[in-house]
Amino acid sequence: MFTEALLVSVQQPAVQQDVMGWIFQLIWILAFIVIWIYGQRIQTTLMLREIEGSLVRLKAMRDRGRQMVISAIKEIGKPNEDPTARVDRLLEHVDIEPVSLDPTGIIRRLEHIIDVRDFRLKDEVRQMAPQADETQINNLTNVLEAALALNQIYKIVRHYYLMGKKTLSFYIILQIQMILPLIMRESEAFASALRAFMLGQPIGDGAGALVAARLMYGREKRLIAQDTVVSEIDLEGRKAYVIKAKGPGGNVGKPGEAIKQIIEGEEGRIALTIIIDAAQKLEGEKPGEVAEGVGVAIGGPGVDKYKVEEIAAKYKVPLSAVLIKEGIEDVVSTMRKEIVDGVEEAIERVKRLIRENTKEGDTVIIAGIGNTIGIAQ
Amino acid sequence: MEEGGVRRAPIFFMAVIIVMLVMSLAALILALVAYLTQNTIEYMNVILSVSAIALSVYLLIQMRRKPPSLGFETLKVSTVIKCVKCNYESVREFERGDYVLKEVGSCPKCSGTLHIYSIFREVKEREKTY
Numbered sequence A: 001m002f003t004e005a006l007l008v009s010v011q012q013p014a015v016q017q018d019v020m021g022w023i024f025q026l027i028w029i030l031a032f033i034v035i036w037i038y039g040q041r042i043q044t045t046l047m048l049r050e051i052e053g054s055l056v057r058l059k060a061m062r063d064r065g066r067q068m069v070i071s072a073i074k075e076i077g078k079p080n081e082d083p084t085a086r087v088d089r090l091l092e093h094v095d096i097e098p099v100s101l102d103p104t105g106i107i108r109r110l111e112h113i114i115d116v117r118d119f120r121l122k123d124e125v126r127q128m129a130p131q132a133d134e135t136q137i138n139n140l141t142n143v144l145e146a147a148l149a150l151n152q153i154y155k156i157v158r159h160y161y162l163m164g165k166k167t168l169s170f171y172i173i174l175q176i177q178m179i180l181p182l183i184m185r186e187s188e189a190f191a192s193a194l195r196a197f198m199l200g201q202p203i204g205d206g207a208g209a210l211v212a213a214r215l216m217y218g219r220e221k222r223l224i225a226q227d228t229v230v231s232e233i234d235l236e237g238r239k240a241y242v243i244k245a246k247g248p249g250g251n252v253g254k255p256g257e258a259i260k261q262i263i264e265g266e267e268g269r270i271a272l273t274i275i276i277d278a279a280q281k282l283e284g285e286k287p288g289e290v291a292e293g294v295g296v297a298i299g300g301p302g303v304d305k306y307k308v309e310e311i312a313a314k315y316k317v318p319l320s321a322v323l324i325k326e327g328i329e330d331v332v333s334t335m336r337k338e339i340v341d342g343v344e345e346a347i348e349r350v351k352r353l354i355r356e357n358t359k360e361g362d363t364v365i366i367a368g369i370g371n372t373i374g375i376a377q
Numbered sequence B: 001m002e003e004g005g006v007r008r009a010p011i012f013f014m015a016v017i018i019v020m021l022v023m024s025l026a027a028l029i030l031a032l033v034a035y036l037t038q039n040t041i042e043y044m045n046v047i048l049s050v051s052a053i054a055l056s057v058y059l060l061i062q063m064r065r066k067p068p069s070l071g072f073e074t075l076k077v078s079t080v081i082k083c084v085k086c087n088y089e090s091v092r093e094f095e096r097g098d099y100v101l102k103e104v105g106s107c108p109k110c111s112g113t114l115h116i117y118s119i120f121r122e123v124k125e126r127e128k129t130y
Ligand SMILES: [Zn+2]
Pocket: B083, B084, B085, B086, B087, B088, B107, B108, B109, B110, B111, B112
């Protein structure tokens, strides 16, 4: 049909050509008008599609994460019953923040909620994995938390996607589409965290803990707060209390509480407190770069940070920070070579800070912050 | 997510792309016919149709592209073992149960304690000049 028509049009040119030309002109003009009027609608559809693509990936990550948790628990914990139902229940776990309408004592209340949550999660894991030792329980809890994070992210993105689809509101869709690249980066980080946690490999966040571990290796340690160890060492002729979370299980410990107890125990006679932590780098900065500053370099919900600031202000203890820079995708995935090199650099910086800011015979506190998974002491 | 929604969208898009492809092919044929019969080249038609064909082919390739990895694949992770006393050092692949500062036997050179000094992965990145 088409070829015949074509042949006909070839044989009788002029008039027919003209008509065809007009038709095409009209089609292009129509297309132009359609794009003009329905441009935003088309853009909305395209954005929805982009979100949908990411959502499919997020779902795959979530499912894979869930599968990994279940198989890890089965493999390590040798449970008597199938943990699937329990894992599914835990993946829906929610934390309810304390009321902030009356902020008095909110930190104390927040700490309590965090403590209860940690205890509950660990207890659930312990019940699911009766054969696991303490280190493995901590690691499995970390695996569970990463899977939980993936599940939450997936559900939030899905919420906005479905809302956008229902309302076709450009602005609802725009909100999620704008931050989607960041969300994807974060979920990819959690996905790689799952593997690191399962194998018990040190992660980027543990850079601070690794600094402390290097300093206290081979010395006597004691437990000072929950999951937190301290060691008294001699560094550059000063007495140094080195603090880190107890490894090699996945723990962050309670560095705030530990620092508070030491400062109180020494009645404030601390010449310097140095806190070493991993910090998020800006794009363009090299991973493993070391920076110095003042203040309390402790991330997380703020409980530890608050405690240290409070006690340091009370006794006028100077606070120094040594930061090891890393990207968001490195924080929870297996530690990079550059970060290990950064740790060596950070140790030198700590020594220099002590030499320059304190006298021999002074007492200092060195706290390595971060998840100490895969790092003993 | 509704399963239907996921499948419908690609079909809709495929239809749009195919319509675009057919239209631009027709425009191209028209231009060709014009050239054969009148010896004139309709640049506008040719440019529009060629770019539309390129765009639709690109979209088709995009749609068929395999989804990028989910970030679960095993990375190459190395374990560095050092002697506490001398400068003996060895590197091997990470094994389950390894952790930093774990003691792993004695040194073949001086029979001091061997411990895991560090565990890391290496990432190859292009050198940046800015
Ligand atoms: Zn040796």
